[in-house]
Amino acid sequence: MSALTTKLVRDLWRIRGQAVAIGLVIALGVLMQVMQSGLVVSLDETRRAYYERYRLADIFAPVTRAPEHTAQELRNLPGVSAVETRVVGQALVDLPELDIPIRAQAISLPDIKKARLNLIYLTDGRSFATNRQDEIIVLQSFAQAHGLQPGDRISATMNGARRDFDIVGLAMSPEFLFAAPPGEMIPDDSRFAVLWLSRPAMEAAYNLNGAFNEALISLSREADTPAILRAADQLLNKFGGLGAFPLEDLASDKFVSEEIDGLRRTSATVPPIFLAVAAFLLYIVISRLLDSEREEIGLMKAFGYTDWEVGSHYLKMILTIAGGGAFLGGILGIIAGRALIDVYLIYYKFPFLVFRLEPLSFVVGFGASILASSVGGLVVLLRVFALTPAVAMRAAPPPDYSRSGQIGKSLAAYLDQPTRMVLRRLTRQPIRMIGAIAGVSAGIALSASMASILASFDKMTDLTFDILDRSDVSVSFINPISSQSLFDIQSIDGVIETEPVRIVPVIFRNGRLSYRGAVNGLTEFPRLNRAVDAAERMIPMRKDGVILSSGLAKILDLHPGELLTVDVREGRRPILQLPVVAVSESLMGSPAYMELAALNRVLGEPGRVSGAFLRTDEKLQGWTYKQLKEMPMVAGVSLKSESRGAFQKVVDQGAGAMRYIMALIAGVITFGVIYNAARVAQAERTRDLAALRVLGFTRAEVAFVLLGELVVVTLLALPLGALAGYGLTFAVSQGFSTDLYQIPSHFNVRSFGQATVVVIVAALLSGWLVKRNVDRLDLVLALKSRE
Template sequence: MSPLDKKMVRTLHRYKGQAVAIAIVIALGVMTLVMMTGLASTLSETRSKYYERYRLADVFAPAARAPQTVLQHLASLPGVTAVEGRVTGGALITLEEAGRPVRATALSIPRDAYPLINNYMLTSGRTPRVGRNDEVLLLQSFADAVGLAPGDSLSATMNGARRTFVVVGLAQSPEFIYIAAPGEMVPDDTRFAVLWMLEDAMAAAFDMKGAFNEALLLLSRNANTQEVIAGANRLLDKYGGLGAYGLEDQASNRFVMEEIAGLRATVGVVPPVFLAIAAFLLNIVIARMIQSEREQIGILKAFGYTSLEIGIHYFKLVLVIALCGAVLGGALGVMSGRLLSGVYQTFYKFPFLVFQISASAFVLGVLVSVLAASAGAILVLRSVFSLTPAIAMRPPAPVDYSGTGAFGPRMRGLLDQPTRMVMRRIARQPGRILGAIVGIACGMALSVGMVSILAGFDKTIDMTFSVIDRSDAMVSFTHPLSDTVQYELASLDGVNAVEPFRVVPVEFRHGLRHYRGAVNGLREGARLNRALKSDLEPVELHTNGIVLSTALAKVLDAEIDDTIEIAVLEGRRPNLTVQVTGVAETLLGSPAYMSLEGLNRILKEPGRVSAVYLSADSDRLAALQLYFADMPRVAGISVKRDAEQAMQKIMNEGAGSTRYVMALIAAVITFGIIYNTARISFAESMRDLASLRVIGFTKGEASFVLLGELAVVILVALPLGALMGYFLSFAISAGFSTDIYQVPSVFNPSGYGTAVLVVLGASVVSGWIVKRDVDRVNLVDALKIKE
């Protein structure tokens, strides 16, 4: 080991407090980078392999009823490698244990029980046998949630007829990774099921003998998906085609892809903030180190060491701190990633989800941390090259503080001597004080940003389920019915109010942008489910215009008075051109709204509704659900309370739980910044504090001079940090938001108070540690003059 390397080890030991704190800041930044990158790549890789192994379709082409012969024409489309038709249908399962009907999707499977496309993974039991039309496979997540197993029976209403089935096996499918009932956004294993039945049984149940109502297409690698979709639509148009769509618009896949995109967006926002703070702290520490070792640098140069060698020596010190932080961050990133991958597997039904991180993520983490540390130190190291041996070994000239002003007789009357010393130190070193203020403000900003996101998640739930949706339940129908159905439902015992609406699946187009979604037709003056402005006032619904949600307007890049095209995907499938008349504030989904009358008019289907919102007595709600389950026209019943609880569970235990990890990291970062600031101030003031003790100041008075300065810095940093956090919260909320759910940045006074308490708590702990060191200072050693 060279002499300079031995000196580096001694220096690291002397500055171990600051070195450890900076390494932890770097480690947390790298941990976030590795964790989020690993989770995104794990979800992406697992998704791709799962889809490939079980041959998930590239294009889905639903229709009302098409003959099997059409499949040959679909197979002849350019780029299509395989085609398979199937029968799909809705069902309502009634379970005594659940106490309410459960929505289900029924899918046909070939006689050999294994589809060519959209295959399933049998997890237990066996497949249905030919000729046994009462045997079904059941989605494993639903079976586990309600306690069903192979050999159990269940009752379901299909196409208006009640049937009893025997569960012979359980299965998982890449088509149902994110499990939510059709038309709903919130997953809940207890509220949605999937049944697989032999094609003969499904054809008999839904009158589809010799026909199919959904075609599944696999494409070659170089196929043009949009051309295939257009070709499929042409072939299925006369058979009631409902609009083919690609895998990117498949409901389950869309949720998974949005989660992956959210993770990758977070990687671009949070880790750079952590690493920038680490660079700032390293800049301060290295500057202090070079200033205190000025004479040693002069001696080293006098003995023949070049400026480059000495600069590399200090640079190696920075690299050791950065590399230690990067290695620690990588290890923590793998540990936290594995923990969170288990959480993701709970809500995304992958058969396996093993956290894996590529070497590139570690390399990127190390590279970014080293570059950040280098940026923080390299400007300071320039001063090493400017020092000559003669100048370096000479004590530095006293600093001229004549321009900083003096505290006159009035200040002496208002402030005691220790307080005047605190104010004098601040006035004489404005650059260092400003740096400390900015550093602590950055820590405060991180805490404020994460607290705002916590409040944003809560606002999403409150806005969606308390302000926008004020109903108790929603009843959806198998097909649009006459609006007179509302009077039938309003007459039921326990129903207090009924509000009809209509949901029409469409594809929005604006310029080069498009989005597959739905138009919600609301009754004028709707009260149970409303379209609201940002100020929570109802949006006026025009009979000739459309109101877009904020998320949809952003996706389409559309504003008020713009004209958009709408391709309707049901009925006669007209193509419409409508004007945007308003923007509604929604935080769940990307809906669009029209007046119910206007929507029915342009569709030329007056007096039609596809669902109703209900307000009902809580003690009658369970009985009403069972009553609706026996109605052949009812496709499903959704109770708002169940959806809200499921959403809350996702936010607290599922993918949303990452925000708690980020909030904890922000708190640790804040402590590291404040502790480092206090330690650096102590190192700079140790000789002065010892002098105060010698001339008669008590330990408390000497500590007050140091900690008083820290207190002033923190008090000034708090409002600056709150302001910085306010703007940072917008960037973080944008990273968490998707077109499926939006997380607003919320100004929450209690949340800001929590962030202030975090900073003050870190300040108290850091101050206590530093005061203990002040009390332990050896006065003789501190006052020695090194020749």
């Protein structure tokens, strides 16, 4: 081992506390890079393989009723490789142990050996016999949620008629990676079922003998998707086409895609922040080390070591810390990725999902760590090159404090000696103090922003389920019905208040921009389900135009006063030109609103409703649900309490749990910044502190001289960190938001208070660790000149 290598090991051991703290910051950046890149690759590749193996369709073309021979016309379209038709319908599953019926989607399925598109993965049991119309296959996640197995019998209401079925198999499907009830955005295995039946059974149940109501289309690689969508719509329009849409508009695929895109964005933005902080800390530590080893550098050059040899010695120290942190981050990233894979399997129904390591993430993580650390190292090398042996071996010229002003001089007479020492250091080295304040402010800003994001998720839950939706139950009907039918619901014992709604599926268009969604027709002054503005004030429904949610307005790039094209996909399917009259706040989905009567008028269907929001008597809820279950017009019943519980589970245990990881990382970085600031101050003043002890200062007074500086820096950093955290909150909330849900930017006193607690705890812990080192100082060794 060479002399410089021996010195390198000795120096690393001497600054081991700072090296470990900096290495952990680097490790966190690499951890996020490796974990999130691996999750992106794992989800994306598994999804692609799953879609290909089970032949998920590229285009879905729903229609009211089309004769079977129309499928051949679709097959003749240029670029179409396969077409399969099926019958799809809504259903209600009745389980004896539940008061409310469970919403389900019933789908026809040909013989598994003959199926060409949208195959299922049979996990238990067998396929149904084509000549048995009472046998079904059930979605595995729903069956497991209710303890159902092959051989069990269930009842379901289809098209208003009640039927009994034998479960012969359980299955998974790439079409239902994200299983949520129709019209909802919250997955809940216990509240949504998929039932696969034979084609003859479905045709009989929904009166579609010799016809279909959905075509599945697979495309060749060179196909022009927009052209085929237009051609399919032209063919199916005369049969009540509801608008063909590509795979990326399928609700299940959209949820998975948003999750993958969110991980991809985070992996590209968060790790560089950590690495920049680590590079800044490394530069401070190494530059202070150079100042303290000035004479040693001169001696090494005097003994014949070249500038490159001496400079590379300190560069090796930087690279050792960075490389060690990157290696640790890579290992932790693999462990964290494998742990999160199990979480994703809960919410995305893949048959399997194995964490796949992305080699490029290691290369990027290690490369970025080394590059970020080397930036500060280059500055260090320049300083080493500039020192000649004669200059380096002389004591450094004392700093010039003549221009530091008289700050604090008037207070000197009222302060004791240790306090004056703290004040002098703060006023005579302003640049160094500003750097320390900036570092601690960055930690406060990061902690404050993450505390705000935690509060924003709670705010989103409260706004969605307490302010926007004040109902207890929502009911949907099989088809739009006369509003007079609501009197039947209002007359049920236990129903206190009823509010009608009409939800119309549409395609919103603004030039090239489009979005498949729905217009919600509400009463003029709704009470149970409302639209609100940014101040959470109720927005009355308008008869002269449509109100867009903020998320939808952003997607379509529309503002109040502009015209919106609304392509209605039910009934007569008119194409409407409606003015945008207001923008409302909405955190779940991207809805649009209009006054109910005005919506029915432009559709040419007066007095129609598709559902209702109910406020019920808690004591009579069981009876109320039982009566709703018996109504043939009811297609689904949803309890707000169950929806809220499912949503809370998703954000706490599912993908939303990533915010807790980010908050933990923010706390670690904050501690690393403060601890390094304290250790750097200790390293710079070790000799001075030892001298104070020899002069008779107590350990408490010596610690006060050192830690008083940390206290002042932390207190000055708090307001600056609050301002930076306020701005960072908006950036982070935008990063978490997607087209499907928006995280509000919610920075308040409580969030700043939580961040302040984190900073104070980090400062106290750092101060305790540093004080312990000061108390253990070997006075003789500290006062010796280092040779």
